[in-house]
Amino acid sequence: MFCCRLCLLQIGCTEDGILNGIEATVYNNCGWCNNDNALGMALDHIDNAYYVPNWLVTPKACKTNIAANTATRSPGTCPGIFIMEGMIDQVARTLGLDPDTVRRANLYKKDQVTPIDIPLTYCNISTLWDDLYSSAEVESRKAAAAKFNEENRWRKRGLSVVPVRFWMEWGWAVPYTVHINIYAADGTVAICHGGVEVGQGINTKVAQVAAKTLGIPLDTISVKPSNTLIGPNDITTGGSITSELCCLGTLRACNELNERISPVRAANPKATWKELVAACNDQGVNLSVENFVEEKTDYQYSYNAYGVGCTEVEIDVLTGELQILRVDILYDCGDSINPDIDVGQVEGAFTMGLGYWLTEKLIFDQDSGQLLTHNTWVYH
Structure with missing residues (x-):
């Protein structure tokens, strides 16, 4: 389990929500030793699918009294992307804009360069966003959700559209x-x-x-x-x-x-x-x-994979019960060798994300740092 937290945040943007610069400090709970520290991966992915011309991110690896982490399931990348999406939402709330509008306006474009100097010689994230927005009927469903929320006091619905860019890191020694x-x-x-x-x-x-x-x-x-x-x-x-x-x-x-x-x-x-x-x-x-x-390329990261997901959920505001009503995912996997396998992998990745964010809760003894939720019976 990789845990990081964002503090000391400053975001510069225009009134239209165009991001100009981000200054942030990211803290990583490493446990008692810096084993399998995924803080670097979090920072490498913190921009997700958005272009920001100016970055100043300071990483802080923190030694605490819990067990050390180990790398599993996109170590560092999920928290890094989560930080970026949280910043997008914050900008939208502050400016009174629709978060989807802010996201769409800041998506990467072809030939732009990421903060870690990855040139995006291929980039179709805007096309994927527009195609999913149309095929998933996002606008009409958002209106329907708003109507549902007006008519229901204790149950509320919402839609979230989120892009992803994942760079495929195999330019280093991967024999x-x-x-x-x-x-x-x-x-x-x-x-x-x-x-x-x-x-x-x-x-x-x-x-x-x-x-x-x-x-x-x-x-x-x-x-x-x-x-x-x-x-x-x-x-x-x-x-x-x-x-x-x-x-x-x-x-x-x-x-x-x-x-x-x-x-x-x-x-x-x-x-x-x-x-x-x-x-x-x-x-x-x-x-x-x-x-x-053992591939070697001109730059370390060979290419990027792009995708967009739309999730509609309904929540009971009294009990916290959550129902996922519909999920639409559009992913560019190139020429698929086996579409059945690749579709299954996309579905599995989404399901993994549900577990990561919604059902896992690690509880530690505050004095000793011992993990209390240490087996399958008390893990969730």
Whole structure:
């Protein structure tokens, strides 16, 4: 769990809500030691999807009497984005403007540069915002919510539209090994890669890339567990980068296999895959290949992912009971390898956010710092 708090805040803006500058101090509760401090990640994401020409953010890592943190679930990024969205809401309240108007006016534009010098050579966040605003019928639903609130004293409704920009950080040393073997006996293909399947569908995507590139049925391919003999220096699975980089390594490895196989394929144009593999084996073609992915780019952060979400909720003002009535999410994932997986990941990410903000409450003993909500029975 990463906890940060914003203090000593000053925001400069025009009467129309255009942000000119932000000065802030961000405090991070590190626990008893600075282990897995995600304060840097919070500051890297604090601008979210908004352009502010002038920033002065001072980080403060605080030592307290609770256990140290560990990185999990977008460490630092969620609090950083939350801080920015809170500042947008504050500007809107102070100026008497609709928060959606302030958000839309300050969205990043193509070729602008973020506070940590990431050039946005591709940026479609304004298009996504406008498309979602139309498809989700935000204006009419806001009017309906206002009417509902006038007619109901103890239950109230509200809509929130929030954008997100997430930079994909894989320009530094993020090695993943992909090893592929083709077996001459039956033409089956086995793949080992440096990622860990934890429900994100990485094995399915890797197999799909291999099947497409080699031109063979998906059921010909199996993904095997890796080990430190096959991939001795693979980095952690995380950061939303592992699936695509292992797919990249698989693509390169399969292209190399195709180059080796192509002379035999040209000499045997009518051969089945199984016959082709057997012929390659008979002619001494190496049917085992390894690819090592370690990308380097001109700047550290390779690209940005963009999305917009609209959530409508109803709350009982007496009990605090909350109902989520409708959620619309529009996300640009490029050319999807597997839309079912990617849609599931977007849904899962939203659900994770619900838990993060609405149902989790860590309670510590004020004297000893001991975590009291330390198991599943008392966690929520």
